[in-house]
Amino acid sequence: MTMTATQLKERSLLGLKGLSETEIQTILDRAANWEQLPEKINRMLPGKIVANMFFENSTRTRFSFEVAEKRLGTEVLNFSAAVSSVQKGESIYDTVRTLESLGIDAGVIRLKPIGVLAELAEKIRIPLINAGDGNNEHPTQALLDLYTMRKQFGTIRGLTVAIVGDILHSRVARSNLWALRTLGANVVFCAPPNMEAKELDAAYVTMDEALRADVVMMLRVQLERHEGGMISSAEHYREHYGLTAARAARLGKHAIIMHPAPINRGVEIDDELVEHPQSRIFTQMSHGVPIRMAVIERALK
Known part of the structure; x- marks a missing residue:
């Protein structure tokens, strides 16, 4: 099922600028719920595949996302630009589009160039989560x-x-x-x-x-x-x-x-x-x- 543009916008997290107080508080409330659960692994999202696409190095943020994904029971793909075809000249768009074509359900993305994430979000039909883009935003x-x-x-x-x-x-x-x-x-x-x-x-x-x-x-x-x-x-x-x-x-x-x-x-x-x-x-x-x-x-x- 292809998501509508509205659904994509509601599920993606490109930044906090323009997010309402209700939307922010809802995320904080859900986090409180997850924090107090005693069991580490909650297989709430089995069968879902999330790709961590890091075109800029990060250890702390990537591990934090990976632990979160595994706790939810998703399958995790880790992509690092340092060992990828981006080094050979492939564009960020082509890389993300390739992973989308392979059937991932969401992408966590970190990149240096400003403005690229907003452009990707217009063309990619899966939810994207901003893990840091240039000096623009770092919403999580x-x-x-x-x-x-x-x-x-x-x-x-x-x-x-x-x-x-x-x-x-x-x-x-x-x-x-x-x-x-x-x-x-x-x-x-x-x-x-x-x-x-x-x-x-x-x-x-x-x-x-x-x-x-x-x-x-x-x-x-x-x-x-x-x-x-x-x-x-x-x-x-x-x-x-x-x-x-x-x-x-x-x-x-x-x-x-x-x-x-x-x-x-x-x-x-x-x-x-x-x-x-x-x-x-x-x-x-x-x-x-x-x-x-x-x-x-x-x-x-």
């Missing part, structure tokens, strides 16, 4: 962040969330900004001037002001940006924009520390803060599986 990361906040505070409405770091290149910051606003949170950014995203309509605050937030989310510093001169040095970045032990001591007692990982310890966050009592970094990671189970279930229901 933001959903697990929202889930962590909702679990911590009971509600997201009224929270102030400070996102600190390289906003310009961050898909995590974008997905979080749009979803948090939809759910009634106040989002502020803190970034070096050359890492601000001017097109995003959000207030930029100082590091001192960011520490007053309910949630302080540190973004990973891409140390390769040293070469491009965006960061003068890791030490300089830590001194001005890192969450140091001294800065963390000024956080509100109720506040939590978050980070999408992987973490550069001693750069954007001091080593001893990663597993600090107020840190939810590894808790966030654990929420990746139930969130992705909810998103895959939504694609294949």
Whole structure:
């Protein structure tokens, strides 16, 4: 049975921009249901085949999706661009179209070029789930962040969330900004001037002001940006924009520390803060599986 364009749109997850509060809360509610189930494997979707198509390397996100898929009882195909015909010049479209032709039921896709995912979604007739596209969106990361906040505070409405770091290149910051606003949170950014995203309509605050937030989310510093001169040095970045032990001591007692990982310890966050009592970094990671189970279930229901 071929899906209608409306059904495809409802089952795919290309981004959180434009998703309603009800749609987001429904995914979070389903994730809560999956998290509390005692058995690891729930063969809810037997006979379904999901392909993880990673045209950009990722260990953490791919494993999280794979665990989620296996817990739901789906068959899993793992595709890595590093060992594929894309290296030989085949287009991303042709690769995805080939897997669709082989009979997969949904595709989880991660890629670097911006705009390609939206084009694929217009041509491919199976649900697609965005596992990170360029610096555009990373919807499942933001959903697990929202889930962590909702679990911590009971509600997201009224929270102030400070996102600190390289906003310009961050898909995590974008997905979080749009979803948090939809759910009634106040989002502020803190970034070096050359890492601000001017097109995003959000207030930029100082590091001192960011520490007053309910949630302080540190973004990973891409140390390769040293070469491009965006960061003068890791030490300089830590001194001005890192969450140091001294800065963390000024956080509100109720506040939590978050980070999408992987973490550069001693750069954007001091080593001893990663597993600090107020840190939810590894808790966030654990929420990746139930969130992705909810998103895959939504694609294949």
